[in-house]
Amino acid sequence: MVKFKIDNKVVEAKEGEYLLDVARRYGFSIPTLCHHEALGSDGRCRVCVVEVKTRWRKRIVTSCLFPVSKDIEEVYTASEDVKLVRRTVLELLLARCPESDVIRYMAAKYGITEPRYKKDTDKGKCILCNMCVRTCENIVGVSAIGIIGKGPEKKISPPFREASDACIGCGACVAVCPTGHIFMEDKDGIRLIWRKRFxxxxxxxCGRYHAPVEQLEFISKKTNVPMEELLVCTNCR
Ligand code: SF4
Ligand code: FES
Incomplete structure (x- = not known):
């Protein structure tokens, strides 16, 4: 175990543990946009920056992917430098997703209501955090969506921008998306998502519409639970 300080409080952690996890365990609040307990970290949003002081130097790091080591003396979660970098990151994110309530809320906490950078109007609310893709692949296990395109053209989509055969319409991507970017609509017994109808x-x-038949068939195949059981909604089970 390694001992060091976070904002002047002594903490203990295993070598290799990520700073974000240690800080949260001790009750420190560090904002994140691309980290999820079930998915781990991807290091994409950079909102989680903190300042690390070692014997030799101080530097800004992304806490969600920075491992604890014996060299760390103190970590600062809200130093002036941390606030400056976080503000810049949020300002860039706000320019990229001016419609996102989550980004607007986070940026406003750092005093930013209007980004100085040119606003991007094409990306909707997507910050390319990749959480939807990781959820689809690692939690649901179908890999129906991914990041396509390059540079400024990058976006989340099913392959070839067409309805994906792999998608089961579960909506897990919608639930995990921090910005509310992914469109999903349930209407008259049909779910629309990623250009596909379920x-x-x-x-x-109870006669209630609940989950896509395709999703239930997928679960039935994976778990051997008969369809008759899965057709009963979770409220009535
Ligand atoms: S759609 Fe949502 S979850 Fe997926 S990358 Fe964009 S912001 Fe992240
Ligand atoms: S939460 Fe660390 S980079 Fe996004």
Whole structure:
């Protein structure tokens, strides 16, 4: 175990543990946009920066991917330099996603209401945090979406920008997206998502539309739970 300070409080952590996890365990608040407990970190948003002081120097690092080592003496979660970098990151994110409530809220906490940079109007609310892609691949296990394009053209999409055969319409990507970018609509027994239409199953007990039939079939195949059981909604089980 390694001992060091976070904002003047002595903490203990395993070597190799990420600073964000240690800080949160001790109750420090560090904002994040691309980290999720179930998915881990991807180091994309840079909102989680902190300042690390070692024997030799001080520097700004992304806490979600910075491992604890014996060299660390103190970590600062809200120093002037941390605030400056975080402000810049949020200002850039706000320029990229001016419509995102989450980004607007976070930026406003750092005094930014209007970015100085040119606003991007093409990207909707997507900050390319990759959480939807990681959820689809690692949690759901279908890999229906990914990052396509290069440079400024990068976006999240099913392959070839077409409805993906792999997508089961579960909506896990919608649930995990921090900015509300992904469009999903349930209407008259049909779910629309990623340019694909899914028939929603009707619960035989309460008559409510609940999950896409394709999703239930996928779960049934994976778990061997019969479809008759899965067709009953979670409220009625
Ligand atoms: S759609 Fe949402 S979850 Fe996916 S990369 Fe964009 S912001 Fe992140
Ligand atoms: S949470 Fe660390 S880079 Fe996004």
């Amino acid at each position: 028939e929603l199953a009707v619960c035989p007990k």
